[in-house]
Amino acid sequence: MYSAFLIKYAEIAIKGKNRYLFEDALVSNIKYKLRNVDGEFLVRKEQGRVYVETSGEYDYEDTVEALKKVFGITGICPVILTEDEGFDKLCETVIKHIDATYKDKNFTFKVNARRARKNYPLNSMEINALVGEKVLDAFPEMKVDVHKPDVVINIEIRKQINIYSVEIPGAKGMPLGTAGKAMLLLSGGIDSPVAGYMVSKRGVTIEATYFHAPPYTSERAKQKVVDLAKKMSRYTGKINLNVVNFTDIQLYIYEKCPHEQLTIIMRRYMMKIAEHFAKESGCLGLVTGESIGQVASQTMQSLVATNEVCELPVYRPLIAFDKQDIIEVADKIDTYETSILPFEDCCTIFVAKHPVTKPNLSYIKKSELKLTEKIQELVKEAIDTVEVIKVEPEEI
Numbered sequence: 010m011y012s013a014f015l016i017k018y019a020e021i022a023i024k025g026k027n028r029y030l031f032e033d034a035l036v037s038n039i040k041y042k043l044r045n046v047d048g049e050f051l052v053r054k055e056q057g058r059v060y061v062e063t064s065g066e067y068d069y070e071d072t073v074e075a076l077k078k079v080f081g082i083t084g085i086c087p088v089i090l091t092e093d094e095g096f097d098k099l100c101e102t103v104i105k106h107i108d109a110t111y112k113d114k115n116f117t118f119k120v121n122a123r124r125a126r127k128n129y130p131l132n133s134m135e136i137n138a139l140v141g142e143k144v145l146d147a148f149p150e151m152k153v154d155v156h157k158p159d160v161v162i163n164i165e166i167r168k169q170i171n172i173y174s175v176e177i178p179g180a181k182g183m184p185l186g187t188a189g190k191a192m193l194l195l196s197g198g199i200d201s202p203v204a205g206y207m208v209s210k211r212g213v214t215i216e217a218t219y220f221h222a223p224p225y226t227s228e229r230a231k232q233k234v235v236d237l238a239k240k241m242s243r244y245t246g247k248i249n250l251n252v253v254n255f256t257d258i259q260l261y262i263y264e265k266c267p268h269e270q271l272t273i274i275m276r277r278y279m280m281k282i283a284e285h286f287a288k289e290s291g292c293l294g295l296v297t298g299e300s301i302g303q304v305a306s307q308t309m310q311s312l313v314a315t316n317e318v319c320e321l322p323v324y325r326p327l328i329a330f331d332k333q334d335i336i337e338v339a340d341k342i343d344t345y346e347t348s349i350l351p352f353e354d355c356c357t358i359f360v361a362k363h364p365v366t367k368p369n370l371s372y373i374k375k376s377e378l379k380l381t382e383k384i385q386e387l388v389k390e391a392i393d394t395v396e397v398i399k400v401e402p403e404e405i
């Protein structure tokens with residue numbers, strides 16, 4: 010029954026002179042997101058508002074599901090847009106709307122009228138009172154509660170009259186493409202997809218780099234990372250995924266360096282290589298799924314050691330998150346089930362029994378001197394043989 014959605018956004022509204030850039034990005038992201046949904050959609054801006062209008066049949070559930078994945082939207086309101094055909098007609102439409110939307114009429118409500126057009130014959134207070142009365146006449150089970158109503162019936166007198174009472178929560182954040190690009194270090198775990206999602210939520214476009222170690226890690230482990238990127242891309246849009254063969258570097262470090270330092274040294278090379286691709290493609294930062302104290306390589310001391318190799322800022326959105334809180338987000342964005350599939354990841358194969366938890370940077374650097382002979386060549390080889398997979402969302 011709804012032929013339109015009113016799209017609410019919050020933070021964009023405070024962007025001053027640049028506001029139109031954010032709104033335009035939002036409109037184009039909505040259009041992109043709806044391209045695979047059944048139906049015809051017109052997405053348009055009007056006086057600080059965005060509307061999605063449909064003509065004819067469309068898939069309501071899929072439309073809402075798609076809109077829920079567009080960053081920058083705080084609320085999705087199925088709305089009735091009508092011309093001003095007099096007050097009686099307005100009341101009739103409101104009553105029809107209530108009847109169709111709420112099977113059980115046992116709830117409290119208030120009418121909340123606003124006039125953008127001041128030449129309407131009634132003021133807001135009068136509209137509230139008069140529409141309220143008509144609603145009570147039509148549905149005596151309903152009760153008015155102006156302080157804490159179960160349902161707010163919004164009536165906005167604008168160019169057209171807007172009637173809505175349902176607001177579906179949006180993804181929030183900022184529209185994609187309004188904040189530059191970042192390189193996510195994407196593993197097959199729970200954390201890094203969540204980290205990528207969170208940074209992307211601030212409007213940042215995401216690229217990703219995955220390090221694998223065939224034959225120690227399988228084709229299925231790689232496919233799992235591709236699947237995770239696909240899941241993420243429902244929110245982040247297309248992702249260029251760099252798959253880097255890390256085996257020779259790992260074996261070389263394993264051969265030359267103390268085993269308790271393996272993870273840290275490996276991590277440092279991962280960061281360096283990811284940064285290379287980041288700079289090459291114009292990314293302004295790196296993103297990881299690290300969180301203080303989660304494992305030996307994520308103590309504050311370890312983070313000093315891994316951070317040290319990077320020139321670009323390293324964003325760690327999960328830094329103060331507990332695992333349980335990370336899992337909650339993973340669940341919400343539907344990456345969790347994929348993340349827990351039991352495929353080996355390249356770090357679990359070369360882990361030491363007793364990794365250092367408080368690495369000393371000068372010792373680490375000293376160990377790395379043992380790599381001087383071949384490491385540059387191996388890094389170059391890893392970079393030159395990168396496989397780039399263009400990941401696009403398959404589901405809404």
Ligand code: ATP
Nearest residue numbers: 194195196197198199200201218219220297298299
């Ligand atoms: P995740 O759940 O994201 O795998 P984790 O708890 O397993 O994290 P670590 O293995 O210590 O943690 O990795 C920390 C971070 O380093 C990851 O969040 C990810 O950003 C990056 N990382 C680890 N392994 C890889 C890999 N094979 N390829 C790309 N990035 C990786």
Ligand code: MG
Nearest residue numbers: 196197198354
């Ligand atoms: Mg991991």
